[in-house]
Amino acid sequence: MQTPLLLDLTADVCGDRKALGTLADGLDFAAMRGNARAAAARLAESNAQNAVFVGLNGNALPILMFASGMAGLSFVPVNYRLPDVDLRKLIARTAPSLVVVDDDMHARIDGIDGTTLVKRSEFEARFLVAAPAETEPLSEGENDIAVLLFTSGTTGDPKAAVLRHANLTSYVMSTVELLGADEDEAALVSVPPYHIAGISAVLTSAYGGRRIVYLPAFSAEEWVSIASREAITHAMVVPTMLDRILDVLAKTGERLPALRALSYGGGRMPEPVIARALEALPHVDFVNAYGLTETSSTVALLGADDHRTAIASDDPLVRRRLGSVGKPLPSLELEIRRDDGSCCDAEEAGEIYVRGDQVSGEYLHKTAIADDGWFATNDAGWLDADGYLFVEGRLDDVIVRGGENISPGEIEDVLRSHPQVADVAVLGLPSVQWGEKVAAVIVAREGPRDVDALAAHVKALLRSTKTPESWYFRDELPYNETGKLLRRVLKAELANQD
Secondary structure, eight states: OOTHHHHHHHHHHHTTSEEESOTTTOEEHHHHHHHHHHHHHHHHHTTOSEEEEESSSSTHHHHHHHHHHHHTOEEEEOOTTSOHHHHHHHHHHTOSEEEEEOGGGGGGSTTOTTEEEEEHHHHHHHHOOSSOOOOOOOOOOSOOEEEEEEOOOTTSSOOEEEEEHHHHHHHHHHHOOTTOSOTTOEEEEOSOTTSHHHHHHHHHHHHHTOEEEEOSSOOHHHHHHHHHHTTOOEEEEOHHHHHHHHHHHHHHOOOOTTOOEEEEOSSOOOHHHHHHHHHHOTTSEEEEEEEEGGGTEEEEEEOHHHHHHHHHOOOHHHHGGGGSOOEEOTTSEEEEEOTTSOBOOTTOOEEEEEESTTOOOEETTEEOBOTTSOEEEEEEEEEOTTOOEEEEEEGGGOEEETTEEEOHHHHHHHHHTSTTEEEEEEEEEEETTTEEEEEEEEEEOSSOOOHHHHHHHHHHHSOGGGSOSEEEEOSOOOBOTTSOBOHHHHHHHHHHHO
């Protein structure tokens, strides 16, 4: 099944329902499909193999995505924040390609062999019209690669993760009901276009019949303003975004009465932040979604009822579920494995493995999925006795001190509970005696910086081997635009400093 069929099914049944843009002048599903078909005809004439998007969020994005599938091309959204030299290298790897690029970014990628550039203003003028001309659908293309997403490339050249139409449609149809959204529902998308969450938002909203509203670039003030003005009912954010949104709500007194569901993911959610959110927005259903690019988005969910049960419970085993990512989706399998490949017991940490139709586990010219279908995520985690999944972070980030594996996230959670700490990163630095030592980088609140008090706090709740030996203070920590802590960047800086 091809991804454009998700849009076709909705457009056939309720073509006059609002699909994309504002309440005042947004496109309906029929117009969205008509524009995508017209853009697909343009792509088919180009002899390109890939349709590339370089720019900010906006209505051109889903039109180009569906048009790519209709024309049998792969859709490739690229990180425009990269330095020009790196951006041009990635664009060159997509040739032969047609590239839709923001007008003010055109000069950055002009002149790359094998690419045809189309300015975004020209694309939108032609393929974002309210009443597009009737266009016959193209014959279904033979290309089964729907999307290519480049990895961050922190350990070398970025890899192109392959998401096939079968992976994406399997995820959507197993998690979303066709036209399951009410007619007044609207999703605010503020994650970058080259993030898997942005891809899945387009596909799930189209199939569910929910209007999409884009925030071109995130700011908490603008997010709250659009959410209020457009009566947003659903949204997805990363933890750093949510913290800033809550600050704006506290300052303005806005309560977003239309908002029904807010999902979050992409990084570890500090318990104080989600507890604050549940208090500030008691009418909102919060959902924690854990997934990877290679799994076509979500593999585990902590649902709204789980959040409310955990926050209200005096049982520490139930309360700690606020720090979990919930239970695996019923449409896939998940295991925690030891280094020897055997399955871990409950409460025992290991590597997270997943298997299912939505799991790609594939890169261009390379597969990372085993013959039996299992994909090793390189994430460390564990399951409790009731099947709730706790993710400790990337295996590469685990601190190995004297042969003991130490989770940075566990120590970070403890430090965040101290009133002195606004934000924190814990990582391992080289140590002659232990191999690695535990280091903490603190963003402090106003007041004295008492390292002894912080160390005593960790030691009392954990133990001495998990107490940081080195302490650093900074005004802010480095995060990327999707809210992930740039732990390796910080580690390299501190290793040189140390």
